[in-house]
Amino acid sequence: MPGKRLLAHYKIDPRRGRLLMVACNAEDMLLPRSHFTFYGQLAIASTNHAFSIRSSKKKNHIERQFDAHFDLVQKREFVVPDHLMIHDWAFTDTHYILLGNRIKLDIPGSLLALTGTHPMIAALAVDPSRQSTPVYLLPRSPETEAGGRDWSVPIEAPSQMWSVHVGNAFEEANRRGGLDVRLHMSSCSYQWFHFHRMFGYNWHHKKLDPSFMNAAKGKEWLPRLVQVAIELDRTGECRRCSVRRLSDQHARPADFPAINPSYANQRNRFVYAGAASGSRRFLPYFPFDSVVKVDVSDGSARWWSTDGRKFVGEPVFVPTGGGEDGGYVLLVEYAVSKHRCHLVVLDAKKIGTENALVAKLEVPKNLTFPMGFHGFWGDE
Numbered sequence: 064m065p066g067k068r069l070l071a072h073y074k075i076d077p078r079r080g081r082l083l084m085v086a087c088n089a090e091d092m093l094l095p096r097s098h099f100t101f102y103g104q105l106a107i108a109s110t111n112h113a114f115s116i117r118s119s120k121k122k123n124h125i126e127r128q129f130d131a132h133f134d135l136v137q138k139r140e141f142v143v144p145d146h147l148m149i150h151d152w153a154f155t156d157t158h159y160i161l162l163g164n165r166i167k168l169d170i171p172g173s174l175l176a177l178t179g180t181h182p183m184i185a186a187l188a189v190d191p192s193r194q195s196t197p198v199y200l201l202p203r204s205p206e207t208e209a210g211g212r213d214w215s216v217p218i219e220a221p222s223q224m225w226s227v228h229v230g231n232a233f234e235e236a237n238r239r240g241g242l243d244v245r246l247h248m249s250s251c252s253y254q255w256f257h258f259h260r261m262f263g264y265n266w267h268h269k270k271l272d273p274s275f276m277n278a279a280k281g282k283e284w285l286p287r288l289v290q291v292a293i294e295l296d297r298t299g300e301c302r303r304c305s306v307r308r309l310s311d312q313h314a315r316p317a318d319f320p321a322i323n324p325s326y327a328n329q330r331n332r333f334v335y336a337g338a339a340s341g342s343r344r345f346l347p348y349f350p351f352d353s354v355v356k357v358d359v360s361d362g363s364a365r366w367w368s369t370d371g372r373k374f375v376g377e378p379v380f381v382p383t384g385g386g387e388d389g390g391y392v393l394l395v396e397y398a399v400s401k402h403r404c405h406l407v408v409l410d411a412k413k414i415g416t417e418n419a420l421v422a423k424l425e426v427p428k429n430l431t432f433p434m435g436f437h438g439f440w441g442d443e
């Protein structure tokens with residue numbers, strides 16, 4: 064793999080048995096264009112995978128597929144004519160999906176970065192000049208590209224949101240002979256997102272300052288769960304794009320959406336996320352103290368919350384069978400007063416009831432990590 068900057072988030076495509084990753088060029092951070100390279104690698108080795116070897120070169124992409132003896136089975140390159148920052152992304156059966164966070168050069172910040180007194184991120188600022196969110200649907204195959212729309216033109220979602228994390232995306236055939244695309248994700252406002260104080264990290268003092276993460280001047284500024292719905296017609300043109308809250312019952316800040324990974328890339332009913340209960344007088348929104356389980360089918364929500372001065376990170380779903388919510392939700396809980404972490408195991412079906420807690424396991428003291436974000440469960 065060439066020396067590029069890998070995006071933090073990777074995906075598993077269970078239908079094809081592939082590990083999907085995205086890389087971009089490091090210099091894109093400073094330029095009004097963005098190179099994205101998508102890599103598909105076999106995550107489940109199988110001799111049944113019979114990929115033909117072929118290569119086609121067009122203006123802005125190279126696509127290659129190899130047989131199962133090679134790790135890399137697909138590579139797609141796209142040049143998007145926009146100044147974007149991408150943290151997380153999504154895929155459906157036929158498309159990679161990027162929700163563009165618009166950025167621009169910050170001239171005073173650039174000068175400070177050049178002096179070495181400020182981090183390089185100070186050279187960037189959010190670009191709130193447009194009141195919509197660009198959604199790029201990038202074809203996963205040349206066949207999709209040939210029969211579809213111009214991928215370099217984004218769909219403009221009708222609200223300005225800074226996309227943070229995607230829990231799931233899927234597509235289904237619609238009555239127009241086209242596709243309905245859904246994304247379940249978290250987003251915050253451009254007004255709230257601030258490069259100089261990202262994640263509340265005070266680089267002057269090298270300490271976290273969660274008070275910044277609680278600075279909410281408006282109701283919808285902090286990260287929250289939303290659904291983006293896109294309707295494409297048979298030619299691939301967008302007929303409608305809407306953004307709405309994922310749950311009417313849960314309007315408080317939430318992030319790190321997760322689902323049963325067996326349902327990745329297909330219609331899912333349940334989304335789990337780290338959330339704020341709103342019960343704390345100080346730091347009411349972040350760090351999170353709850354996990355919320357949203358039923359997307361009716362917008363209802365249930366919670367499990369810590370007690371006392373404890374925080375939780377990202378939920379991870381471990382399927383055990385028995386339906387979409389058959390499994391455990393794992394999360395790391397941090398007890399501030401003891402400076403200790405516990406691995407919390409919840410019965411996903413029972414979240415919202417008194418007996419949702421299955422086990423709480425003490426994490427060895429040398430592994431304490433107060434503000435864990437992302438995790439992964441691997442079966443053996």
Ligand SMILES: [Fe+2]
Nearest residue numbers: 071150151228
């Ligand atoms: Fe992330």
